[in-house]
Structure formats: C-alpha cells, structure tokens
Amino acid sequence: MANMLANIFGSSPVFPLEKHMGIAFDCAKQLRGFFAAVVAGNWDEASAMRAKIVDLEHEADQVKKEIRLHLPKSLFMPVPREDLLELLLVQDKIANRAKDVSGIVIGRKMAIPQSIATLFLEFVERNIDAARQARKSVRELDELFTAGFKGAEVKLVTALIEELDQIETETDDKQVALRAALFKIEAGLNPIDAVFMYKVIDLMGEIADMAERVGRRLELLLSH
Amino acid sequence: MEAEFIYIGLAALFGLFMAWGIGANDVANAMATSVGSKALTIKQAILVAAVFEFMGAVLAGGEVTSTIRSGIVDAGLLSDTPELLVYGMLASLLAAGTWLALASAKGWPVSTTHSIVGAIVGFAAVGIGIDAVQWGKVGTIVMSWVVSPLTAGFIAYLIYQSVLKLILHQDDPLERAKRYVPVYIFFAAFTITLVTILKGLQHVGLDLSLQNSYYLAIVIAVSIALIGAVAIRNIRPDKKAEKKQHFHTVERVFGVLMIVTACGMAFAHGSNDVANAIGPLAAVISVAHSGAVASQSALPIWVLMLGGGGIVIGLATFGRHVIATVGQKITQLTPSRGFAAELAAATTIVIASGTGMPISTTHTLVGAVLGVGLARGIEAIDLRVVGRIFVSWVVTIPAGALLAIVFFTIFKAVLP
Numbered sequence: 068m069a070n071m072l073a074n075i076f077g078s079s080p081v082f083p084l085e086k087h088m089g090i091a092f093d094c095a096k097q098l099r100g101f102f103a104a105v106v107a108g109n110w111d112e113a114s115a116m117r118a119k120i121v122d123l124e125h126e127a128d129q130v131k132k133e134i135r136l137h138l139p140k141s142l143f144m145p146v147p148r149e150d151l152l153e154l155l156l157v158q159d160k161i162a163n164r165a166k167d168v169s170g171i172v173i174g175r176k177m178a179i180p181q182s183i184a185t186l187f188l189e190f191v192e193r194n195i196d197a198a199r200q201a202r203k204s205v206r207e208l209d210e211l212f213t214a215g216f217k218g219a220e221v222k223l224v225t226a227l228i229e230e231l232d233q234i235e236t237e238t239d240d241k242q243v244a245l246r247a248a249l250f251k252i253e254a255g256l257n258p259i260d261a262v263f264m265y266k267v268i269d270l271m272g273e274i275a276d277m278a279e280r281v282g283r284r285l286e287l288l289l290s291h
Numbered sequence: 292m293e294a295e296f297i298y299i300g301l302a303a304l305f306g307l308f309m310a311w312g313i314g315a316n317d318v319a320n321a322m323a324t325s326v327g328s329k330a331l332t333i334k335q336a337i338l339v340a341a342v343f344e345f346m347g348a349v350l351a352g353g354e355v356t357s358t359i360r361s362g363i364v365d366a367g368l369l370s371d372t373p374e375l376l377v378y379g380m381l382a383s384l385l386a387a388g389t390w391l392a393l394a395s396a397k398g399w400p401v402s403t404t405h406s407i408v409g410a411i412v413g414f415a416a417v418g419i420g421i422d423a424v425q426w427g428k429v430g431t432i433v434m435s436w437v438v439s440p441l442t443a444g445f446i447a448y449l450i451y452q453s454v455l456k457l458i459l460h461q462d463d464p465l466e467r468a469k470r471y472v473p474v475y476i477f478f479a480a481f482t483i484t485l486v487t488i489l490k491g492l493q494h495v496g497l498d499l500s501l502q503n504s505y506y507l508a509i510v511i512a513v514s515i516a517l518i519g520a521v522a523i524r525n526i527r528p529d530k531k532a533e534k535k536q537h538f539h540t541v542e543r544v545f546g547v548l549m550i551v552t553a554c555g556m557a558f559a560h561g562s563n564d565v566a567n568a569i570g571p572l573a574a575v576i577s578v579a580h581s582g583a584v585a586s587q588s589a590l591p592i593w594v595l596m597l598g599g600g601g602i603v604i605g606l607a608t609f610g611r612h613v614i615a616t617v618g619q620k621i622t623q624l625t626p627s628r629g630f631a632a633e634l635a636a637a638t639t640i641v642i643a644s645g646t647g648m649p650i651s652t653t654h655t656l657v658g659a660v661l662g663v664g665l666a667r668g669i670e671a672i673d674l675r676v677v678g679r680i681f682v683s684w685v686v687t688i689p690a691g692a693l694l695a696i697v698f699f700t701i702f703k704a705v706l707p
Contacts, residue, residue, distance in 0.1 A: 071400035071653050071680060072320040073620035075660060077671035141675040145667035210537050213625065215667040218460025220537070 078137045080144075080151055081209045087130045087158055088205040088281070094123035094162040095198040095274055101169050102191050106184045110176065117169045127162040131155055145216065146288050154284040158205070160277045161198050168270040175263060180256065183248045190241045190271065197238055197275035200231040204285055211288070221289050228282040238275035242268060294706070295579045298377050305384035306572035307601045312391055313403055313564050314605020318344060319613035320653045321560040322553060326618035328542075328629045330549035333615055339550075340557045340610070341603045347561025347644075348599035351487050353590055354647035355563055356598075358432075359407065359570025360577075360590075362647065364415045368423050373578045378702040379418055379695070380571035383410035386694035387567070390687070400680045402651035406691040407567045408432060413692020414699040435648040436684070439639050440658025447635035447662030450475075454627055455666065458541065468544040469523055475630070476519040476551050481512035482638050483555045490645040515551060522547045538627075545626035552633035559640035560652045561599060567649065569598035624660070628668045632659040654680070 097120045104112035134155055138148060171177070179187050204227040207220065214220040245268055253261040322340045325331040331339065369376050387406035394401040408429070415423040458467040485508035488499060499507065523544050532539040573594050624632065636652070636659040643650045657680060664672045 072323065072656060072660070073617045074400070074676045075657060075672055075680070076621055076623050076669070077673040079623050079670035081670050138671075139673075139675075141673055143664060143672040143674050144670060145664075212670050213538050213627070214459045215455050217455065219462045219464070220459075 077139070077142045079212075080134055080138055081212055083130060083134045083137075084151065084155060084158070085206055085208055087127055087134065087155060088202045090123055090127040090130060091158050091162040092198045092202040094120055094127060095165045096195055097123065098165055098169065098191055098271075098274075099188075099195055101172075102179070102188060105172055105177070106179050106188065108178065114173060117173045120165050120169050124162040124166040127159055131159050145212065150284065150287055154205075154281065154288070157277050157280040157284055158201075161201070161274055161281075164270055164273045164277060168267055168274075171263060171267055171270070175260075177260065177263060177267065180249075180252055180264075182252055183245060186241070186245050186248055187268075190238065190245050190268070193234065193238045193241055194271055194274040194278075197231065197234045197278035200227065200234055201278035201281040204228055204231060204282060208285075216289060224285060224289065228286055231282040232279060235275045235279040238272060242272045297706075298381070298575050298579045301381055302377075302384065302572045302575035303597065305381060305388060306568045307597060309384055309388050309391075309403075309407075310565065310568035310598045310601025311605035311608075312388065312395075313568060314344070314602035314607075315609035316391075316395060316605075316613060317403055317564060317653060318557070318560060318602065318606050318610050319617045320656055321556045322610075323614050323617035323621060324556070324624055324629045324633055324656075325549050325553035326614055327621040327624055328546070328549060328626045330546040330626050330629070331553060333611060333618070336553070336614055337606060337611055339554055340606055343554045343557035344561035344565075344602050344606070345596075345599040347558035347563075348565035348602065349592070349595045351490055351558070351562035351641070351644050352565040352569075352595055352598065354490060355566035355644050355649050356570045356573055356590060356595070358428075358647040358649055359411070359566045360574040362428050363408065363411045363425060363432075364419075364574075365423050365425050368419065374706075375419060375703075377575050377578050378706060379411070379414040379699055380574045381706075382414050382418075382695045382698035382702055383407060383691075384568075384571045385698045386410040386413070386691055390691050390694055394683070394687075399683050400653075400676075401683045401687045402654055403564060403567045404649045404651045405436070405684060405687040407571070408649060409688035409691030410695035411571070412688075413695040416692070417696045418699040418703075432649060435643060435650050436654070439643055439648070439650040439655045440661075443635045443639040443655045443659040444662030444665070445635075446638060447631050447659040448666045450631040450635055451628065451663045451666040451668045454631060455668075459538070459627065464538065464541045465528065465544070468541045469526075472523055472544050472548050473516045473520040475548050475634070477512050477516040479548070479551050479555055479630075479634050479637070480515040481508055483558055483641055484508040484511045486641040486645045487558070519547050519551060538625075542626045545630055549626045549630045549633065552630045552637060555637040555641070556633045556656075559637040559644065561602065562644040563640050563650060563652050565595065565598035565602065568601060569594050570649075572597070623670050628663050631666075631668070632656065632663050635659040635662060651684075654684070 097116055101113055101116035101120065104116055142148060204224060207224045207227065210220050211224060249264055318340050322336045326333055326336045364376065366376065387410045390406045391401065391403060412424055412429055457471050458464050461467045488504045488508055526540060526543050528540040573590050576594065636656040639655050640650065640652050661672065663669055
C-alpha cells in the first residue's frame, strides 16, 4: 500500500527522449570522420567509422523501443502522447539516414570526386550542425515540462528552433551549389557513380530535413 | 469488571500493532515526496517524521479519535451489554490489521482509514444491529472520503498554477522564487499552526481566545517564514548544474519550502491517522474502566502518546526502507511540484482532523498530485493505477466489515 503514491507516476518519457536525441546526434556526427576518411581514400578507417555509426543507430533503436514500451495509452501527460511518439520517430530518422548514407558509400566504395570534395565536406558539416541544433532544442524538453509549456522557456525554445530553421536553409543552399558542381563534372564520371552521387547528396541533406522536422514537432508541443 | 486488564491489554497490543503498521507504511507516502525531490535526506526525513507525526498525534489527534471511538457506533444501544462494544472494537482492530497486512503482501493500494471504519461499521451493523450504526455520521465520513481528495486536488491545482504564473513563466525565475517562496512558507506554517492551536491546545490544557489564537499563529508563521527567507538568501546558483537544468537553483529554493511542507504533512498525517489505531483502544478503555458505555469520558493523553509512539517505532523499523523505495519512484515530483501537492494535502488533512473526519491521508495526497498533474505539472501519471486505487477503495469497506464480523463472533464466544 505504500506503493499507492509511487505507482501513480508513470515513467517519464522526457529524459529518455533527450537521451535518444543525444544518441541520434552522435550517430550523425560520425559522418564527419567517415567522409573525411572516404575523401582521403582510407577505407579501413571508413569501415571502422561505418561500424560505429551502425552501433549508434542500433543503440538509438533500443532506446526508441524502450520509450515506446513505457508509454502506454493510460498515461496522462501535459502533451499528447502521439506528439511525443512522432518526435521520437523523426529523431530516430536522423540516425537512420546516417546509417543509410554511409551504407551506400561503403557498399559501392564510392570515391568523392576531388573537385567537389571541399564543398561536399562543408555540406556534411552543416547537416551535422543542424542535428546538433536539434539536440540542443530537445534538451530543453525537461525545462518545458517544468514550466508547463508556457512563459519564458517557450521563448527560449522558439529562438532555438528559429536558429535550427536557419541552419537547415543553409544546408539547402549548399545542396543546390553541390548539385550544380556535380552537374558540371558528371559527364566525366561513370554514369552509375554519378547517379549514386546524387543519391548520397539527397540522403545526406535529409539529415538536416529531419533535424528541422524535430523542430516542427517541438513547436507542435509548444502550441498546446 | 474482572477482565478489565485483559481487554485493555489486548486493545493496547492491537492498537500498537496498527500504529506500527501506519508508521512502517503510510508515513512513507507523507515523507517520500520530500526524499524523492532531495529536499531532505532519509535520515532527516525520519527525524522530521518522528517529531511531527508524534506532535500531530498528541496535539491534534483527539477529534478524529473521538469520532472513531464513539461517532460510528450508537453507544446508547449497548448500555446493557457494554462487553459487546469491547469485543467489537477489538475485532475491528484485528480485522483492519489483518486486511492491511494482506493488502501489503499483495501490493493492493488500500487505506488504513477505510479499513478501520469499514470494520467498525461491519461489526456494529451485523453483530449488534443495523440501528447500532450512526448512519448519518457514517454518511458524512464516506462523503469526506470523496471530498478530501477533490479538495486537495483543487487546492494543489491552484497552488501550482500560481507557481507557474508567478515564478516559472517569468524571465527571472530565481529572483521571483526568492521573493515568493517565503510567502508560501508563511501560508503553510500559518494554516497548520492555526488548526493546531484551535483544535489541539485545549487538549494539553491551554485555552486561548480566538483572536489570540490568530495572533499566535501569525507570529509563529512569520518567524518560520523569516528563517526560511534567511536560508533561501544563502542559496547560490550552481553554474554547472544550471547549464543542464535552468531551473536547478530555483528548485533548490523550493527545497527550503518543501522542508516546511514536509513537517506539515507529517503533522497532518499524525493528527488524522493515529486515530485509526487508538480510537478503538480508547473505546475499550472507557468501557473497561467504567464498566459501562460512557461516550463522554475524557481521552487519556497516554493513549495518544501510545499511538504516536507506535507510529515512530514503525517508522524507525521499516519506514526507512519504504521511504527510500517510494522516494526513488517519485522523482518527477520536483520541489516546486512536490510542495504544491504536500501543502494542499496537509491543509486538507489538518482541517479534516480539526473537524473530526477520519479521511485517507494517502488518497488525499494522491488527489493533490493529480491536481498538480491537471495544472500540467507532472510528466506522466498512470491512470490505470488511479483506477485501481478507486477499486480498492470500494472493496476495502466490505472486506474490513466482513473480517470484523468474523472476529467479533469469535471474540464473543471465546472472551470472558
């Protein structure tokens, strides 16, 4: 009977969600080292980085399952359960995209053409920045819950999300520039390699897209 | 009466056992909130609980005790057969104790108060006759079981809303917290001291006029608020922890407030729940001493002290472990939320104690926590468990009654 009070508390999804976002960002962050190794032609290093990405993606999956398991319909929360699950889903996609893009590159041993390498690495970096900003925003979840999704804390998170949108726009610009640069040299490439190069750029850009969607999901929570 | 000492001895033993059980289990709910939010260490919590549970029991436990003792059974019907009241009260204690032990073993969320009231109503209605129960009073008691969690929930909702508006929504929550927390401390201390003075002090021989009672309560509350304000002023922001959690220092300020509300909660709990253990004992004593059913005899102070002492022993033996377990599970109740729940519950309970209503302190606290939840303060509340609490609420009364009838029949056959 002493458990009467203890048991009415469901397990809070807040810190697990923050943890999951942390892992997803960590996973995306590995792409920097991965592509540096690919550009340098160091495939041993690239494979090691790829293994790390796969492990982190797996870890994120585990946390995701854990959160879903502890989020039954009977929970009464200040925000709808569905919105939190959606947030979790887009967070998870950041890790998924990191795994997908590294998988294609490793599987086809794709060399990044030297003439677009610098541009490409910058593009990767900015996508990682977007994921980092998404993590920074999600880290405010516990404060948002404490403040009941109102007041000064909401302004703070709104500002973080605006910055996130800004970064995402920059990745879009970089993506356009990168495609243009690739277009100029595509005639000289193996046609299949060229097609996959476009594919890699698309997948890479989706990391920032997913990060932006994390921001959109957070905004939805704020509007409750 | 020949068997006077057997009766009193048995009743004291059962009563002590019941008090021990309350101390071992129920007190944890009152104290774990403060431990879970790290406002108090377990050692401090046990010390606070021991002192304030005892004070609550002795100073403000009299009204509820007399309700349990003589408010449920119509003693007038028993003037020819006073021994029936003795058997019945002994049976009720044993029935409630057994039911609680069973429920603890099975992990059912049941209330001590509901068990004992169910048991007394059961033995009186079946063992003596339907008319032996003061149904009007029992109706009021059952109503209070519905009203008290609702009231506590409503108050908690308002308190937490005020915390959000005044402090947590602001740009400078720390400055705001330092300004407003002493005010909350004042209200917490004022309510609890006032009820104690109004309802408890005649008990220990002091009789103040109404006006003087208010003055005294204000003076005490202001002093406590001042002490709190000094403690708060010394809280310095921890930059590293702040980076992780912006409200870290703010919560530490609320931690000071929570020490006060924890004292209040322990006091309130003692004032209401001690009656469950010693109410029947008091009834047995008055019959055994006088040999007749005298509902108006004074309540011996040693009985209240026995109850308070039993709670403290239960706390010292098993309570520590239970507080630690519950405390770990309710970390969602940070000081800013926990104090709102505790203050609302303590206020409701102390007022109920003052009017002699035996309510379930734990259900009241649960109601208060739900109130904070409705104010969007709690991250996740499991509604299934809330439902289960309601079911056990309904089951406990007939269960206590049934057991009491069985024990009553046995005692009638066995005891002299």
